[in-house]
Amino acid sequence: MNNFAFYSPTEFVFGKGTESQTAELVKKYKGTKVMIVYGGGSVVRSGLLDKVKKYLDEAGIAHVELGGIQPNPTDPKVYEGIELGRREGIDFLLPVGGGSVIDTAKAIAMGIPYEGDFWDFYMNKVVPEKAIPLGVVLTIPAAGSEGSGNTVITKLDGLKKLSVRTHGLLRPTFAVMNPELTYTLPAWQTACGVTDMMAHIMERYFTNTEDQEVPDRMCEGTLKAIITEALRVMKEPENYGARANLMWAGTIAHNGTCGVGAVEDWASHFMEHEVSAVYDVTHGAGLAVIFPAWLTYMASHNVGKVAQYAHQVWDVPESDDKKAMALEGVTRLKSFFHAIGMPVTFKELGIEHPDIDLLVKKLHENKGEYVGNYVRLNAQATREIYELANQ
Amino acid sequence: MNNFAFYSPTEFVFGKGTESQTAELVKKYKGTKVMIVYGGGSVVRSGLLDKVKKYLDEAGIAHVELGGIQPNPTDPKVYEGIELGRREGIDFLLPVGGGSVIDTAKAIAMGIPYEGDFWDFYMNKVVPEKAIPLGVVLTIPAAGSEGSGNTVITKLDGLKKLSVRTHGLLRPTFAVMNPELTYTLPAWQTACGVTDMMAHIMERYFTNTEDQEVPDRMCEGTLKAIITEALRVMKEPENYGARANLMWAGTIAHNGTCGVGAVEDWASHFMEHEVSAVYDVTHGAGLAVIFPAWLTYMASHNVGKVAQYAHQVWDVPESDDKKAMALEGVTRLKSFFHAIGMPVTFKELGIEHPDIDLLVKKLHENKGEYVGNYVRLNAQATREIYELANQ
Incomplete structure (x- = not known):
């Protein structure tokens, strides 16, 4: 067994109906202006997105949205999210979905406070030192991104699919995990x-x-x-x-x-x-x-x-x-x-x-x-x- | 499977020689004046205590000591630690040892900022809301207290051995775990x-x-x-x-x-x-x-x-x-x-x-x-x- 560090600070809140705790968890982790990040239609169709927005509204937490993240997520949505986040002054990211959505949110989280091109991190040119905190509402068990410090993004130009692995920086503050949300997968x-x-x-x-x-x-x-x-x-x-x-x-x-x-x-x-x-x-x-x-x-x-x-x-x-x-x-x-x-x-x-x-x-x-x-x-x-x- | 929360925010730094990272971890978790808590002779005899003090000295971190914690730790040492901690204005606890030492440190951590009797927490009279942060140098694998939010103390008067279980409050910020330190157990x-x-x-x-x-x-x-x-x-x-x-x-x-x-x-x-x-x-x-x-x-x-x-x-x-x-x-x-x-x-x-x-x-x-x-x-x-x- 080699020397290792185990560091999994994410608060996992697991079980039926746990998505109703989303707003109080955002508050606990100091989110005041949130960007909700999501993918295609299922989160909309199932009513989950509306529920999450309602929880935030009821808690008086401001929010903006970035939808349309695709599987094998690519860089254009990251640039869009970084611009939106800066313009709106967001201080917390809330991906609602699976690995593609979470990984995009992680890229945005690093990108907002960084002056250069976020792709530098994926090219191993720069080690990320700052990131906006994020919390997750998980709907697809697969990538494990809700508990990892990692993200994978594909650069359309050249179809480079590359990853960033961090010790703790990109680990979500919390992950709400309701298995019922996966029934319709x-x-x-x-x-x-x-x-x-x-x-x-x-x-x-x-x-x-x-x-x-x-x-x-x-x-x-x-x-x-x-x-x-x-x-x-x-x-x-x-x-x-x-x-x-x-x-x-x-x-x-x-x-x-x-x-x-x-x-x-x-x-x-x-x-x-x-x-x-x-x-x-x-x-x-x-x-x-x-x-x-x-x-x-x-x-x-x-x-x-x-x-x-x-x-x-x-x-x-x-x-x-x-x-x-x-x-x-x-x-x-x-x-x-x-x-x-x-x-x-x-x-x-x-x-x-x-x-x-x-x-x-x-x-x-x-x-x-x-x-x-x-x-x-x-x-x-x-x-x-x-x-x-x-x- | 019932609903649950999994929350293990402790940074575990595991392996050969890892105790040498103690001071930088104390700094990372904002300790500036430390109470080292330890038990009997083995930590002294092995030279570990001196090593830890040297690391803190080299990093310019002030420290005081509370030694002599016994197995099945009892309340008198907790009262002594609370008094010492308040008098010295300590802001970080560093137990070096096993479960008895860590559990005593946890009791002190809750007791310092609490106006009443620390035993109230163990009698379930009061739920602890504040605690001084702690980090651990583990020498005895057994109690698991280095990763838990729990503590067990025995009140000598009546021989009551009672526990406190917290969600996150008493979890150590870090735990340094070098298996070599257990060779002489x-x-x-x-x-x-x-x-x-x-x-x-x-x-x-x-x-x-x-x-x-x-x-x-x-x-x-x-x-x-x-x-x-x-x-x-x-x-x-x-x-x-x-x-x-x-x-x-x-x-x-x-x-x-x-x-x-x-x-x-x-x-x-x-x-x-x-x-x-x-x-x-x-x-x-x-x-x-x-x-x-x-x-x-x-x-x-x-x-x-x-x-x-x-x-x-x-x-x-x-x-x-x-x-x-x-x-x-x-x-x-x-x-x-x-x-x-x-x-x-x-x-x-x-x-x-x-x-x-x-x-x-x-x-x-x-x-x-x-x-x-x-x-x-x-x-x-x-x-x-x-x-x-x-x-």
Whole structure:
């Protein structure tokens, strides 16, 4: 176990009807003029946006709105939000939605007090030091952005999808999480969220760091719970208990709880970011294609933890043939993805002829000669993995 | 899963050599005049106290000392600390030690800004609203107080051992956790700590709340990891990985990570508090006696979760005879306690003739007609459990 910091100061307020506490939480965290950030129609159609505005009105908290954030959120909305925020003198951001909305709000939060171009942070040119505080009303369990200090934005010019990771600066002050708000999520979107949260755990779990007994058992346990509850939700979209478990799993998958002390991997995420940047597919669906391919590659190049994963998470019996164990684990993962309606190949993702040359080129342009840590992957290795995803 | 709040704002700085960051963390959290709180000789003998003072001196942070805190900490030291703190105008508390030291510091933190008697908080007469901030240098993984908002103090007059639980007020701003500092802990104290952290998880795990898939898997996983690592530490006290896993387990056992959304139990803790208040035994050792007795009682009165525990944590094979499964789980728990040198009966704890009348009387005087939630226990039931611990 390596040295680590665990710092998750967000106040998570979880359960039925908790969105009604939004205004008092904004007040608690000193918001007086709020920018509500949201996406497409569902938050409007469901009446949630109106409810949140009513709570703020009743509490006498001024607010403006920035709507229309799209999945795989891009820079123009960030610039628009920074301008709006400065003009209106807002001192608190309130994203109502999922990862795209929260990540956009985080970019705006850093951008408002910064004199230069907010994209500097994503290009690693400048480390952000100030941000407007934000609180979250979560409607899509997936990205874990409600509990993380991270944000991912795509720059339209060049289709660069890049991330900023902070220790505490971008962690929301609070996150209101009502699982009932997720009842109406389409099955596809639920499944994409499930895949994303599993991937967040697996990026931390697959490590060469030794002595990870506690983190490993927590990762495996959370993965097992997600698998059980995802299958339940597919059959019963309004099962509160199953929705609640998935929603909480999405948070702990990415707020640092799982996988403390490990050298994390993240190659699969980076490889997927190129896919969703170029083909505008949903991040979770892209991960369902990339991660099994990555695992298959690892079965031949660093089998240890993949065999452990197969046994602990997928109940593959112990055997001396670790590679066979690992591959059986991958087979079970793929079956699970199919069971929840996810693709596991480029073709199933709707990309008949992926431009693997372009993906590899962009990946290493953006991320350098090597990606990942479980095995350091050069362009030849990432090409092989993209090709495994194309079979 | 019931509605819950998860709020763990403490900055945990974990790993080798991390105590050297103490002064910069005190500064980060605005401490300018610090009271160092510590216990007996080991912090002095090891040189840790001198190191911490040197770090503060080098950073130009003024400090005073309150030493001599005993296990099962009592009120006189709290009064002394409150007086010292007021006289010296301290604005930050720095406990260096384990649960007793941290809990005393928390009582002082509430007491300094309060005009009445600090004991009012423990008697539930007044809800604390203000506290001096504190940061922790942890040397004993056990109580989990470094990550909790709780404190337990014994009033010498009447031997009342009572607790205060706060949402966020008493949570440390930071906790420095270097597993190397625990190498020299005597085996007995290590084992008492292991028992305490297991009990903290089990108090949350044994619940009738349904749909606890994620929390259950996390509790079970952490318990399994603790069992593995405790046996390793008994053989190799200077095994960094095993010490690190135990230290982190102690924190997540009690900072809210394990068992979110559950109606928690806590009967075993309350029953043990009477034992350690009257007989001044170590809390963890007392729990090793009480918890198996409580579980044995539950095997007959609410077997469900005990059988699940036996299967998931102790690998007892599934069977239709849930009671037999549960009792086999208890047997394995007792064997484990024996393996790490813990007692499992009053006699082994050194109490030949426990005054069960007195324990039952004090328990229900302090805690009301019923204790616990997994099964609500009246005086007849708690008597039966104390008697099971006396066999």
